Amino acid sequence: MCKLKSGIILKDRVYIPDHDHHTQMLDELKIKDTRENAERLFVRAELYPKDGDIFSDPVTWIYRVDQDILPDWYVAEVDEARMREAVKAWYAAHVHIDKDGLTIDSGVHWIKGGKNICICDSATVECICGSATVKCIYGSATVKCICGSATVECICGSATVERIYGSATVECICDSATVERICDSATVERICGSATVECICGSATVKCIYGSATVKCIYDSATVERICGSATVEDICDSATVECICDSATVKYIYGSATVERICDSATVECICGSATVKCIYGSATVECICGSATVKCIYGSATVKCICDSATVERICDSATVERICGSATVITDYDITWTNLDNAVVRDDATIKDCYNKRIIQAGAWTFETAEG
Numbered sequence: 001m002c003k004l005k006s007g008i009i010l011k012d013r014v015y016i017p018d019h020d021h022h023t024q025m026l027d028e029l030k031i032k033d034t035r036e037n038a039e040r041l042f043v044r045a046e047l048y049p050k051d052g053d054i055f056s057d058p059v060t061w062i063y064r065v066d067q068d069i070l071p072d073w074y075v076a077e078v079d080e081a082r083m084r085e086a087v088k089a090w091y092a093a094h095v096h097i098d099k100d101g102l103t104i105d106s107g108v109h110w111i112k113g114g115k116n117i118c119i120c121d122s123a124t125v126e127c128i129c130g131s132a133t134v135k136c137i138y139g140s141a142t143v144k145c146i147c148g149s150a151t152v153e154c155i156c157g158s159a160t161v162e163r164i165y166g167s168a169t170v171e172c173i174c175d176s177a178t179v180e181r182i183c184d185s186a187t188v189e190r191i192c193g194s195a196t197v198e199c200i201c202g203s204a205t206v207k208c209i210y211g212s213a214t215v216k217c218i219y220d221s222a223t224v225e226r227i228c229g230s231a232t233v234e235d236i237c238d239s240a241t242v243e244c245i246c247d248s249a250t251v252k253y254i255y256g257s258a259t260v261e262r263i264c265d266s267a268t269v270e271c272i273c274g275s276a277t278v279k280c281i282y283g284s285a286t287v288e289c290i291c292g293s294a295t296v297k298c299i300y301g302s303a304t305v306k307c308i309c310d311s312a313t314v315e316r317i318c319d320s321a322t323v324e325r326i327c328g329s330a331t332v333i334t335d336y337d338i339t340w341t342n343l344d345n346a347v348v349r350d351d352a353t354i355k356d357c358y359n360k361r362i363i364q365a366g367a368w369t370f371e372t373a374e375g
Contacts, residue, residue, distance in 0.1 A: 002020045002021055002022050002046065002066070003020065003046045003048040003064075004020050004048055004049075004054065005020065005046070005047050005048065005061075005087050005090060005091075006020040006021070006022055006025070006044070006045070006046045006066075007025070007045055007046075007047075007083060007086060007087065008022065008025045008026065008029060008042050008043070008044060008045070009042065009043040009045050009074070009079050009082065009083055010029075010041065010042055011041075011071070011073050014045075014082050014083055014085075014086035015028075015029060016086045016087060016089075016090045018094070018107050018108040019108075022044045022066065026042065029042075035069060038067055038069045038070075038071075039069055039070075039071060039072075040071055041071065042071075043065060043067065043070060043071065043074055043079065044065065044066040044067045045063070045064070045065055045066065045079075045083050046063070046064045046065075046066055047061045047062070047063050047064075047083055047084060047087045048061055048062055048064070049061050049062075050062055054095060054110050054127075055095065055097055055110065055112045058084070058087055058088055058091045059084075061084075061087070063080045063083060063084065093107075094107060094108060094109050094110065095109070095110045096109065096110065096111045096112070096114060096117075097112045097113055097114075098112070098113035098114050098130075099111075099113075099114045099117075100114050100115045100116055100117075101115070101116050101117075102114060102116075102117045102118065103117075103118045103120070104117070104118070104119050104120070104123045104125065105120050105121040105122070105123050105139075106121060106122050106123055107123060107124070108124045108125075108126060109123065109124070109125050109126070110125070110126050110127050111125060111127065111128045111129070111132050111134075112127075112128075112129050112130040112132060113130040113131055113132050114132050114133070115132075115133045116133065116135055117132060117133065117134045117135065118134070118135055118136050119134060119136070119137045119138075119141045119143060119159075120136070120137070120138050120139040120141055121139040121140065121141060122139070122140055122141070123139075123141045123142075124141070124142045124143075124144070125141070125142070125143045125144065126144050126145065127144065127145045127146075127147070128143060128145070128146045128147070128150045128152070128168075129145075129146075129147045129148040129150055129166075130148050130149070130150065131148065131149050131150065131151075132148075132150045132151070133150070133151045133153070134150070134151070134152040134153065135153050135154065136153065136154045136155075136156070137152060137154070137155045137156070137159045137161065137177075138154070138155070138156045138157040138159055139157045139158070139159065140157065140158050140159065141157075141159045141160075142159070142160045142161075142162075143155075143159070143160070143161045143162070144161075144162045144163065145162065145163045145164075145165075146161065146163065146164045146165075146168045146170065147163075147164075147165050147166040147168055148166050148167070148168065149166065149167050149168065149169075150166075150168045150169075151168070151169045151170075151171070152164075152168070152169070152170045152171070153171045153172060154171065154172045154173075154174070155170065155172065155173045155174070155177045155179065156172075156173070156174045156175045156177055156193075157175050157176070157177065158175065158176050158177065158178075159177045159178075160177070160178045160179075160180075161173075161177070161178070161179045161180070162180050162181065163180070163181045163183075164179065164181065164182040164183070164186045164188070165181075165182070165183045165184045165186060165202075166184055166185070166186070167184065167185045167186070168186050169186065169187045169188075169189075170182070170186070170187070170188045170189070171188075171189045171190065172189065172190040172191075172192075173188065173190065173191040173192070173195045173197070174190070174191070174192040174193045174195060175192075175193040175194070175195070176193055176194045176195065177191075177193070177195050178195065178196045179191070179195070179196070179197045179198070180196075180197075180198045180199065181198060181199040182197070182199065182200045182201070182204050182206075183199065183200070183201040183202050183204065184201075184202040184203075184204075185202050185203045185204065186200070186202065186204045187204065187205045187207075188200065188204070188205070188206045188207070189205075189206075189207045189208065190207060190208040190210075191206070191208065191209040191210065191213050191215075192208070192209070192210035192211050192213070193210070193211045193212075193213075194211050194212045194213065195209070195211065195213045196213065196214045196216075197209065197213065197214070197215045197216070198214075198215075198216045198217065199216065199217040200215070200217060200218045200219070200222055200224075201217065201218070201219040201220055201222070202219070202220050202222075203220055203221045203222070204218065204219075204220070204222045205222060205223045206218060206222065206223070206224045206225070207223075207224075207225045207226070208225060208226050209224070209226065209227045209228070209231055210226075210228055210229055210231075211228075211229045211231075212229045212230045212231070213227065213229060213231045214231060214232045215227060215231065215232070215233045215234070216232075216233075216234045217234060218233070218236045218237070218240055219237055219238065219240075220237070220238050220239075220240075221238055221239045221240070222236065222238070222240045223240060223241045224236060224240065224241070224242045224243070225241075225242075225243045226243060227242070227245045227246075227249055228245070228246045228249070229246075229249075230248045230249070231245065231246075231249045232249065232250045232252075233245060233249065233250070233251045233252070234250075234251075234252045236251070236254045236255070236258055237254070237255040237256055237258070238255065238256040238257075238258075239256045239257045239258070240254065240255075240256065240258045241258060241259045242254060242258065242259070242260045242261070243259075243260075243261045243262070245260070245262065245264070246262070246264045248266045249264075250268045251268070251269045251270070252268075252269075252270045254269070255274060256274045257274045257275045258274060259277045260277070260278045260279070261277075261278075261279045262279060264282040264283055266283045266284045268286045269286070269287045269288070270286075270287075270288045274292045275292045277295045278295070278296045278297070279295075279296075279297045282300050282301060283300070283301045284301045284302045286304045287304070287305045288304075288305075295313045295314075296313070296314045296315070297313075297314075297315045302320045304322045305322070305323045353365075
């Protein structure tokens, strides 16, 4: 397998492209990969860091010839020196250590440290690490890895960032940018436009997601604060907090001591457990499972609340809403100005209480004594 950095040694020059595929290099040079040509025209060569660290000094890198047949003109000492000079020139243009004010608009690059860096157009950055500060990634640029304590202030356009981990921080993602994986203690603060954020784990925090954004996986102690547009939030677990979900948003799984505060329009909230709190659900929202000491406060439209258990409290259910199971010391309080048409079909047990504000009646399970307060 070809290693970084690979090249083709010719009699009059050394060919070092951005990629490391010898077969592709020969195609680009219009040389057929035959035994006869290997004996006359070219030498496959590699110069690579011993420990895999591309940011190490290329003077220390290991030289290797990747073919058994060699041309008569090949002289090991001379041609190794030619290869090293060619890789040194490539390294200076593509590997950036503590360089400030860089603008990278094409080719493949690696960045460690440095400030006020801009990545744009068709550039590909394999890695941003160290304490690098990147002001903007835009255009159709691709960044494959952001790690260490690197900071990226803005990702926009149709830029793609594949992995963010370590304690890296990304502050703004907008337009149709895509961020696929954020892990460890990473923080992503703003995502807008049609952005998609797929995986956030560790103690990650995702603060703002707008437009038609999709946030798929948030794990551990993650916090997702605001999601709007047609956003979808799929998995939130452990002590995660999801604060605002609106429009046609869908929130699927919330575990641990999660809190979901507002879900509106045709939103669906599927699973909430632990000591979770679900505060507002509007439109044709569906809330399916609430357990632990969960509290569900407002459900409107044609909402369906299916499971409420332990000491849960459900406060207002209106329109064609259905509440299927209420157990433990749960309390359900209906609205004052809208009747609950299927209230008589409700199953009330285990000391649960339904307060029917519209008809001014209380339905109580268990052996309770009622007293009427004066005033």
